[in-house]
Amino acid sequence: MATINDVARAAGVSPSTVSYVLSGRRPISAQTRERVQAAIAELGFHPHAGARALASSRTNVLALVVPLRTDVNVPVIMQFATAVVTASRTHNHDVLLLTKDEGTAGLERVAHSTMVDALIVMDVERDDVRLQALRKLKQPSVLIGLPEDPAGIACVDLDFEAAAAQALRHLAWHGHRKIALVGPSPAVYKRGTTYAERFLTGFTDASAALDLETMTHPCEPDREGVRACLADIDAQLPGVTALVVHNEEALRMVLEEVQAGGRRVPADISVVAICPRDVALNMPLPLTSVDIPAHDVGGLAVETAMRLLDGRPIEPVRLLPPTLVERESTARPAG
Amino acid sequence: MATINDVARAAGVSPSTVSYVLSGRRPISAQTRERVQAAIAELGFHPHAGARALASSRTNVLALVVPLRTDVNVPVIMQFATAVVTASRTHNHDVLLLTKDEGTAGLERVAHSTMVDALIVMDVERDDVRLQALRKLKQPSVLIGLPEDPAGIACVDLDFEAAAAQALRHLAWHGHRKIALVGPSPAVYKRGTTYAERFLTGFTDASAALDLETMTHPCEPDREGVRACLADIDAQLPGVTALVVHNEEALRMVLEEVQAGGRRVPADISVVAICPRDVALNMPLPLTSVDIPAHDVGGLAVETAMRLLDGRPIEPVRLLPPTLVERESTARPAG
DNA sequence: CCGAATCGTCGAATCGCTTCGACGACTCCA
DNA sequence: TGGAGTCGTCGAAGCGATTCGACGATTCGG
The missing domain is CATH 1.10.260.40 (lambda repressor-like DNA-binding domains)
Incomplete structure (x- = not known):
């Protein structure tokens, strides 16, 4: 060489x-x-990358921490990851892949040994133990997600509260008054990634503001879970005319079960999904949806890291405004 | 520091x-x-990683090239990726994540600038243009997959031919004679990743060897594609008693459509799936399946890279023997 | 037309680690 | 008891870049 x-x-x-x-x-x-x-x-x-790093104390590498759990939301995680990699390349950086299960130790290892210039961390929990470790590093970090106390660390995410509000406004505008939220599985709430709660908060607040009759229900993403969830909804909110589904794994089954129950979407019941647009488009019926803009969020995370690296100003917490696209799963309620 | x-x-x-x-x-x-x-x-x-790399010409980093297409098989890709990362860590290495769309240039960039010790490449196509580039690098590489001419590059993968044979043997042993293969979407065959063909070859050969009456049919992973596929199968192979499904995206829908057509699994029709075991277990009915051992394959790829790095002998092409686990979707044919 | 600022390039120091040869101090065996 | 090996440690020479101060050569303003 x-x-x-x-x-x-x-x-x-x-x-x-x-x-x-x-x-x-x-x-x-x-x-x-x-x-x-x-x-x-x-x-x-x-x-020579090493020589360069040694002399300049810049590696041109970003660490990306992804959750290893393959149980939840894998495609979305992958979307974030590829977005981060792609964006990094446009800034002349590469990406070192870490898994969440290495925990704090992994972060410290790559940071202390100067393998990376900055860290991007996905799947952040409300009270994530890794935060304090991140704050001590000399490298800056950017979270994808929003912990309880983001002090001192940049965060980017979709504005899930606004997303919920937007979904409800859309349905209310169509004339719906009885609306149920099919939420993530209980495990997601338990785990403490805050997006579920933020969505819930937004949903409840908007419901009150719009004077709607709503309810919320977590949903296990399997056939039985979906059936149980829908049954509860029908029992507790009879005459429900619209569903907001914030649960990708369950989405297809929700549609199928609704149909199995003899109701047509959107004639008998409207559905707004919170999911990436390709998911919304690949359903039996193109769904009205609020997009989860993984690409934008990933890109923004990288952009924020770059600004941090060259001392340009950033917004400490950046929540992207949601975008609702009306497709074929929402309409005026029957009757 | x-x-x-x-x-x-x-x-x-x-x-x-x-x-x-x-x-x-x-x-x-x-x-x-x-x-x-x-x-x-x-x-x-x-x-300091850079200093160390400079002095020792070892980075303790592996490059992992993943396909960026989010259209196909994302969860499996993720399984491979996490397996590679986990295995790398046990060998004291980290993983630099590259996307396939950077193509040859990306490989050369990281190799020439000495960012990595070895490369692991996923989603290799029959006549992949990247092979010649890989052969010229001073770093060794390991493919996950099997191109037409693997000369000079280590390959690891599941033995898909054997997997097909095993699925058929299992069904034949139960007494099935008329068996159809629900294959990947036409796009997969077109793209030239060889696993689809290898499975097909194994299926056809085993069918002949076992003297079965079989047919094969690609399947688009959407509701209509699945319906069309099943209709064709019933038309061309009336009285079919078993299905081998080598198409994860379509799997759930195949089961649903079979049931919608009034047939019960396994009473009226048996099903063997080729998929990761967690997928097989998460279906409405636990499926008899031939596992796609992403974890093992990923681990083996890393292991091979390590052997290459310290000059230990390797097998140039290593195809893992398949494992069939009987669950609840296969039984003797009715009548 | 002269001194000062600017431009373009060089040389040397430096980054933090690995590795090789050297070298006392011991051990061991004949 | 002496010579040959080990053992354990040290010192110094790189590894391949970046960066800073220095310094001729230009350019420019007054």
Whole structure:
């Protein structure tokens, strides 16, 4: 492998000049620059990442911590991850993949050994033990999600409260008054990722504000869970005309069970889903949905990390406004 | 951050001694070792990854290339990825995540700049353009999958031919003679990842060997695709008593449509699925399945990379034997 | 037309670790 | 008891970049 010295020799300049051509930190005459670039191309020179990191204390690598649990929401996690990788590349960074189960130790390991410039952490819980560790690191971190006390750490996420409000407004505007929320499984609430609660809060608040008659119900994402959930809803809120479904795994089954019960969507009952748009589109019926913009959130997380790295100002907590797209699963209530 | 010199000073030894304590490459007296370890602990010393890479030309990082397409098989991809990460950690390595869409350039970038010790590549196609690039790298690589010409590159995968044979043997043993394969979507065949073909070959060969009456049919993983597929099967192979389903996305719908058509599993029709075991277990009925052992394959890929790195012998192509587990979806054919 | 600022480049120090050769101090066997 | 090995440790030379101060050569303003 060619080194910077080889390039320098080939171009008849000093190594530092080559470095400046590469980094652009000092002016270099067009002539020299071209000769250097020619030499670089000819020798197939790629700077040695380790050497560079050592000299510059910059690795151009971001750590991404993903949940290892394959039980929940895998496709969404994958969307976030690919968004982060793609965005990182546009900022000339690579991504080191860590799993959540290494916990605090993993974060400290990569940070202390200077493998990464910054960390992006997914699946943050309300009172996440990793936060205090993150705050002590010399590298900045960005959370995807919103813990109880985000002090000192940047957070980005979808504004789930607003998402709930938007779903209800849409249904209310269509004339629905009796609306039920099919929520995530109880395990999700238990685990303490706050998005479920935030959605719930938004739902309840908006319900009050819009003077609707609503109820909420967690839902286990299997056939029985869905049936039980729908049965409860019918029992507790008879005449319900619309469902807000915040549970991707259960979504398809909810539609199927509703239909199995003899009700048509949207003629007899409207459905708004909270899910990525490709999920909404791949249902038997294209669903009216509030998008979970994994791509944007991931991109924003990277962008925030970059700003942090070069000392530009950031918003400590950035909640993206939701977007509702009306498709074919919502309509005016019958009668 | 403490450096090795700080540790050396604190322990009253030379930096090289500290290094030898860490690496174990030379004998160090118990006394000294303990003093050094105490100093390391006290100062919270973590060797600087860049410096280490520079001096030792080892990064302790593996590159993992994953497909970015979120359209197919996301959960399985994620299983592979987490298996690779977990296994890497047990070998004291980290994982740099690359997406397939960076193509050849991405591989060369990380390899030439010495960011990684070896590469693990998923979603390899029959005649993958990346192979020639991989062969030129100084770092070894391991494929998850099996291209047409794997010469010079280690490959690991499930033995899909054997998997098909095993599924058929199981059904034949139960007394089934008319069996249909519900295969992946046409897009999968088109794309050229060879596992689909290998399964097909195994299916056809075993069918002949066992003297069965079989047919095969690709299947689009949506409601209509599944219906069409099942209709074709009933038309072309009337009296079919068993289905082999090699299509995870369609699996649940296949079961539902079979039931919707008035047939019970396994009383009227048996089903063997080719899928990860958690998928098989999470169906309405626990399915008899041939496991896709993502965890093992990922672990083996890492293990192979490690052997390559320290010059131990490897098998160039390692196809894991399949495991069929009988659950509740297979039985003797009716009548 | 001269001193000062700017431009373009160089040389050397530095980043933090690994590794190799060297070298006392011991052990061991003849 | 002496020579040959081990054992345990040290010192110094890299590894391949970046970065800072220095310094001629230009350019420019007054």
